[in-house]
Amino acid sequence: MQHDTPEARIEHLRKADFGSVPEMALRYSLALACAALLYLATSDWFFIQWLLVYLVVDSLFAATLICRITANPNRQYALCLALYNLAALSFVSGPLYLLAVQDTALVLVGALGLVALLLNNFHKGEMIREVVYSDAAQFTFVAAALIVLLYPNFGGTYQFMAAVVTAIGVTIYYYLALMGQLSRSQALRAAQHRYAQSQKARALNQFVGGVAHDFNNILTAVIGNLELHGALSDEKERAQVIRQAHEAAHRAAMTVRQLLATSGRARLRPAPISAAALHDQMHALLRDLLSPGITLASEPGDRDLKVLADHDMLETVLVQLCLNAQDALQGRGRIWLRSAHVDTLPDIDPRPEAPPPYMAIIVEDNGPGVPPNALPMLTEPFFTTKPLGQGPGLGLSAVLGFARQSQGSLMVENRPKGGLRVTLLLPLAKKAGETPAQLPGS
Structure with a gap:
């Protein structure tokens, strides 16, 4: 399958997070603008520190995807996956900080930041199992962190229990949604693989049929002229059919050269x-x-x-x-x-x-x-x-x-x-x- 090898999985991570230049530009521009505006609004240096940490970790993640850190592909992929999770956690630390502040506007910004993370997880298209598990773990961490941060605001045991049950239910639903997307991705790849195989079979049948048809015509011309040569008594006519047989043989030789060129096996100088x-x-x-x-x-x-x-x-x-x-x-x-x-x-x-x-x-x-x-x-x-x-x-x-x-x-x-x-x-x-x-x- 498409993502069976560690190298293919690393390439999937690279394309998913850094494959689109406009999306990267939008992501970093929004992070920079939000950090700057929040600092101006609150004079809190946390937002500047958050931005720097996020950019550094995301840059390390990108560098690990591009550069070979270790000779073992499985270790390289494990390192990339760890940095993928670390980059996500460094990002969510900002929205979680905002949600802990008793300010309606800041809480709204933090909630929208978490929504942005969820949308980023869903927009990747093709999924691989390890990324699904990582995204589900990130969501579970965020849900648990929200309950811990907001615990002082709960008005009793029942409110706390309602929040926990809701968080568990939404986490399960989110995991099932990711698994559904993974199943659809796998089904799509399987269908594409079957289609590619059928196209190869069709091309092979067409190729074999074309070769057989063309050589059958050429051999008919060669054999027919040679048989005619034995039946003719006139020397001019015999010479003519021999020339036609030679021409047919030359066409066969040209077809062989074309076949070699088509397959990329012609001897070139x-x-x-x-x-x-x-x-x-x-x-x-x-x-x-x-x-x-x-x-x-x-x-x-x-x-x-x-x-x-x-x-x-x-x-x-x-x-x-x-x-x-x-x-x-x-x-x-x-x-x-x-x-x-x-x-x-x-x-x-x-x-x-x-x-x-x-x-x-x-x-x-x-x-x-x-x-x-x-x-x-x-x-x-x-x-x-x-x-x-x-x-x-x-x-x-x-x-x-x-x-x-x-x-x-x-x-x-x-x-x-x-x-x-x-x-x-x-x-x-x-x-x-x-x-x-x-x-x-x-």
């Missing part, structure tokens, strides 16, 4: 490639491959840029992208091949393994584009928007596999003015004098 040379070579190559009705514009954004990639594979995937664009244009339209420098990590999935900067190689067309619901599936193996029999659906999945194996990534989106834009993000080559890193599979 990365080397620095200048943007200028890449565009010059691709323009000359594509000019002969593309239909006469296609207008190609190939321009590097910076001719001095150098990308670290396997030259042959990069050339292959760019040809694949341009041929896909040509198919979408139905033989008439414009294709742009551009490159640009990218110095920030874009918010995409999957994220590039290599840190910035990158070279973005962009292929876009002015065709009809792709329906929005089909965009996320374009890189899945054997998914294709082409008519049946006009493509195995390995093109974009192979491009994504090459990008990921090269420590980059791929973005596919519709252009605002119509057409499809495919952006291949690849790491820039090291500067002169540095040794380029070897990529996986190289």
Whole structure:
């Protein structure tokens, strides 16, 4: 399950308490404002001391979540959980102090502070069992502390007993509410796990079916031509069927290369490639491959840029992208091949393994584009928007596999003015004098 390991539980605590910057800013701003206003209203230094203690303990909690204090993950998690409780108790000491003061306004502020703690415990979304127990223990402590603080104000034994019974009942109800949220979180994670497994099974079935169908077609062409070769007597016709058998075998070899690229297991030999040379070579190559009705514009954004990639594979995937664009244009339209420098990590999935900067190689067309619901599936193996029999659906999945194996990534989106834009993000080559890193599979 998602929170089975101590590392995963520590990450859950980090996200729950420090995962949202706006929430953190609001939390600390309110604590600072309330402490300052209460000090100005009462001249009581307790509120300044409370604020400092709370900020110090919460900072220690955050540092323990981020830094490895001990080599034992279980001890690290236990320390984080202890500081989680200590931070909560340091916070509630302020509201409890206010509730002990015989002032209506201050009592109201203290009560609202306790409500804020309860809301903070419930807003975390996913729950883990140890956190539920900790939150229940914190609530029990607060209820007991309230009874002790307010005991002098009780008007007899029955009032005291009523307060105790109420505190016990509310504590039990709070615990049951937390356990209910924990059960819902666990049920949701189990459902997500089952859905992920079903999606994997569906993808595997689609993948196996696609491979079998594509290779069946290729083998039919190879075997049929070879059988026809034995039945023909004319040498020209025999040579023709042998050529067709060779072409089918080459298609099989290309499919295998695409499958290897899709799985990220192609053998790559990365080397620095200048943007200028890449565009010059691709323009000359594509000019002969593309239909006469296609207008190609190939321009590097910076001719001095150098990308670290396997030259042959990069050339292959760019040809694949341009041929896909040509198919979408139905033989008439414009294709742009551009490159640009990218110095920030874009918010995409999957994220590039290599840190910035990158070279973005962009292929876009002015065709009809792709329906929005089909965009996320374009890189899945054997998914294709082409008519049946006009493509195995390995093109974009192979491009994504090459990008990921090269420590980059791929973005596919519709252009605002119509057409499809495919952006291949690849790491820039090291500067002169540095040794380029070897990529996986190289």
